[in-house]
Amino acid sequence: xxxxxxxxxxxxxxxxxxxxxxxxxxxxxxxxxxxxxxxxxxxxxxxxxxxxxxxxxxxxxxxxxxxxxxxxxxxxxxxxxxxxxxxxxxxxxxxxxxxxxxxxxx
Amino acid sequence: xxxxxxxxxxxxxxxxxxxxxxxxxxxxxxxxxxxxxxxxxxxxxxxxxxxxxxxxxxxxxxxxxxxxxxxxxxxxxxxxxxxxxxxxxxxxxxxxxxxxxxxxxxxxxxxxx
Numbered sequence: 032x033x034x035x036x037x038x039x040x041x042x043x044x045x046x047x048x049x050x051x052x053x054x055x056x057x058x059x060x061x062x063x064x065x066x067x068x069x070x071x072x073x074x075x076x077x078x079x080x081x082x083x084x085x086x087x088x089x090x091x092x093x094x095x096x097x098x099x100x101x102x103x104x105x106x107x108x109x110x111x112x113x114x115x116x117x118x119x120x121x122x123x124x125x126x127x128x129x130x131x132x133x134x135x136x137x
Numbered sequence: 138x139x140x141x142x143x144x145x146x147x148x149x150x151x152x153x154x155x156x157x158x159x160x161x162x163x164x165x166x167x168x169x170x171x172x173x174x175x176x177x178x179x180x181x182x183x184x185x186x187x188x189x190x191x192x193x194x195x196x197x198x199x200x201x202x203x204x205x206x207x208x209x210x211x212x213x214x215x216x217x218x219x220x221x222x223x224x225x226x227x228x229x230x231x232x233x234x235x236x237x238x239x240x241x242x243x244x245x246x247x248x249x250x
Binding site: 122 | 193237240
């Protein structure tokens with residue numbers, strides 16, 4: 032089955048810093064999503080992005096499907112960005128990466 | 138927010154007892170999913186449904202069964218709970234029209250003692 036690897040596993044930022052999270056996948060996919068799990072456990076959709084680039088405020092994402100990776104950019108990070116970021120690939124069944132745990136210090 | 142509720146939100150049960158978790162949606166979406174989340178593993182798919190009475194296994198289906206008799210409800214049953222099934226369980230929904238973009242419920246924390 033498809034393997035999904037996320038890096039880095041952990042990230043600590045000072046408020047205001049920028050960061051890039053990476054998701055590599057082992058096979059071609061027709062479906063890729065990024066999620067944020069906040070400290071209360073809620074999973075929030077960030078992007079549905081099987082290819083191309085999307086932006087939403089301080090967040091943007093790029094997927095290069097031919098090279099099997101996706102990047103999530105967080106600019107001017109805030110403490111509310113803390114939590115775990117997951118990428119997930121595949122139409123059913125869906126495979127999740129293990130996540131990147133982000134802590135933003137005030 | 139997608140209209141997804143899960144019940145119960147928290148449950149403590151003893152090894153060997155049956156447990157049923159319920160996922161309810163108000164969106165009339167075709168696809169429904171059950172995941173479990175454990176430290177270090179992200180989310181892993183247990184079972185999913187692509188219509189009433191249509192279900193399929195995910196990567197960690199052993200020890201779990203599901204049923205979907207109505208579009209809005211997807212039930213996850215642990216026939217005889219074990220301590221290894223202590224986890225947080227998430228339900229999700231999606232629709233083919235939106236290319237399977239998934240939306241998650243609030244989760245159920247299950248502890249098997």
